[in-house]
Amino acid sequence: MFNIFVPSPRFPIMSHNRDLQYNLPKLLLVSTLMILSCVAVSLVCYNLVPNVKPVLLDRVNASAEDIALILGSIPQIINFVLCPLISTLSDRTRTKFGRRTPYLIISAPLLVLSLLSIAWYQEITDLVIRCFPVLAGYPNTPFWVLAVLMLIFQILYLFPGSVVYYLIADVIPAEYIGRYMAISSGCSSAISAGFSWFILKYAFSHMKLTFCIIGVFYLAAYILQLLYIKEGTYPPVEDKPEDGTPGWKKTVDYLAMFFRQCFKHKIFVFLFLCTGLNQASTICRGMYNVLFATKELNITIAQYGKIIAIGGVISTIMAFCLGKFIDKYTPMFVYFAGGVLVIITNIFGYFFVHNLWTFGVIGVVMTMMYAIQNLAGSPLLVKLLPMEKYGQFASANSMVNSVTVFLGAWLGGKCTAIFGYRVMFIWDFVVTIIAMVALWIVYREWKRYGGKDHYVPPEVL
Numbered sequence: 001m002f003n004i005f006v007p008s009p010r011f012p013i014m015s016h017n018r019d020l021q022y023n024l025p026k027l028l029l030v031s032t033l034m035i036l037s038c039v040a041v042s043l044v045c046y047n048l049v050p051n052v053k054p055v056l057l058d059r060v061n062a063s064a065e066d067i068a069l070i071l072g073s074i075p076q077i078i079n080f081v082l083c084p085l086i087s088t089l090s091d092r093t094r095t096k097f098g099r100r101t102p103y104l105i106i107s108a109p110l111l112v113l114s115l116l117s118i119a120w121y122q123e124i125t126d127l128v129i130r131c132f133p134v135l136a137g138y139p140n141t142p143f144w145v146l147a148v149l150m151l152i153f154q155i156l157y158l159f160p161g162s163v164v165y166y167l168i169a170d171v172i173p174a175e176y177i178g179r180y181m182a183i184s185s186g187c188s189s190a191i192s193a194g195f196s197w198f199i200l201k202y203a204f205s206h207m208k209l210t211f212c213i214i215g216v217f218y219l220a221a222y223i224l225q226l227l228y229i230k231e232g233t234y235p236p237v238e239d240k241p242e243d244g245t246p247g248w249k250k251t252v253d254y255l256a257m258f259f260r261q262c263f264k265h266k267i268f269v270f271l272f273l274c275t276g277l278n279q280a281s282t283i284c285r286g287m288y289n290v291l292f293a294t295k296e297l298n299i300t301i302a303q304y305g306k307i308i309a310i311g312g313v314i315s316t317i318m319a320f321c322l323g324k325f326i327d328k329y330t331p332m333f334v335y336f337a338g339g340v341l342v343i344i345t346n347i348f349g350y351f352f353v354h355n356l357w358t359f360g361v362i363g364v365v366m367t368m369m370y371a372i373q374n375l376a377g378s379p380l381l382v383k384l385l386p387m388e389k390y391g392q393f394a395s396a397n398s399m400v401n402s403v404t405v406f407l408g409a410w411l412g413g414k415c416t417a418i419f420g421y422r423v424m425f426i427w428d429f430v431v432t433i434i435a436m437v438a439l440w441i442v443y444r445e446w447k448r449y450g451g452k453d454h455y456v457p458p459e460v461l
Contacts, residue, residue, distance in 0.1 A: 020232040035184045040221035041160050042188040047195045060143040064417045070147050072409020075154040080402035087395030098231025100167040107159035108222040112215040114153040119211035121146045166391040178326035178379050185375045186319035193312025200305035262396035265458045267445035270438045272400035277435035279401045280408030284424035292421035307360045311367025331376035338372035339436045350425035386457045
């Protein structure tokens with residue numbers, strides 16, 4: 001059965017760092033299971049829950065500012081605190097299962113339980129009121145219970161939401177990373193399109209059943225990953241405090257080392273700022289797009305889902321076409337092109353979106369533009385960040401993203417409360433322009449350190 005994994009002239013060995021060796025079938029197996037894991041994260045954390053959260057909060061009478069607080073600001077504070085800790089610890093973890101897998105496997109059942117708690121929030125609210133009858137007199141009790149359940153989910157999401165992408169850099173050969181990301185992004189877009197077209201409406205009418213089925217799929221994906229994906233051998237952990245150092249001193253030393261290494265060089269600082277601003281540019285659309293469609297344009301959830309699905313299908317086709325292009329040239333140019341197209345699309349969106357058809361056209365185009373940037377984003381980090389400390393530097397990137405998105409969610413919520421949902425077009429337009437200026441500085445530094453063919457990350461000590 002497994003003879004195809006034996007080296008042969010037909011399937012030559014392809015080497016990877018950390019003593020991993022792949023022939024073609026084994027590389028395809030590992031890539032397929034990694035894609036399945038990423039699709040599972042995408043389905044749960046980027047499709048199901050984000051689409052359901054705003055509507056559920058609206059049902060418990062949350063204001064625009066409340067939604068911004070629960071979906072934007074507080075999660076970014078959590079991310080800012082925990083993501084660097086999780087990422088740096090995973091870089092320094094050494095077990096027989098690898099350095100990333102333990103975090104993914106332990107968090108999987110907890111994340112699914114948290115997911116199901118959101119579907120059962122009304123029953124949990126009733127249980128809380130039975131245990132604390134005094135809360136029955138407070139009309140905001142359902143809101144607070146739902147908010148707490150969503151924030152617990154956000155904490156647990158940080159484990160797969162960061163570590164699974166570090167695992168990609170550890171097990172996929174660098175020379176294939178662009179094509180891998182293209183296929184992975186394409187599959188995620190296809191699944192997202194299918195979800196939006198066929199399943200999104202049932203996420204509200206049959207919420208518990210939908211959440212259960214997707215939760216089982218998530219668990220199955222990570223069980224398969226545990227069984228078949230091996231991480232290889234990592235070098236011993238260096239630059240760590242000496243034995244016998246007090247715990248508080250070790251913590252201070254680790255933090256000092258973390259900030260010194262990650263924020264010393266301009267190329268990294270502006271790279272983090274660029275990706276953070278791009279994240280912040282989408283915050284208003286992520287929080288309010290479904291409400292803009294359903295409450296201001298009178299579009300149904302089913303129609304909204306089909307529009308997102310059409311954009312996902314087109315994005316899937318684009319992803320498969322762009323993967324080899326990214327490997328051959330550079331993800332930086334693709335990322336910049338995507339940003340420019342986002343800026344242009346927002347201009348048209350602000351002036352021309354007034355009904356189902358115009359929302360559909362701009363929605364599909366915008367999904368395509370975001371897909372271009374998302375496809376290039378991970379390869380861009382892989383190309384520019386030091387590989388042996390990829391998790392650490394990626395977590396520093398996540399910290400900056402958290403700060404920018406936190407501020408963006410707060411300010412975006414204020415702007416939306418004052419000007420209405422349509423302000424999301426202006427928000428995206430302005431913030432993306434600033435992000436592209438930051439990327440231009442990254443480009444200049446990248447050229448200084450060698451450019452396309454000779455780039456070497458600056459030394460981090």
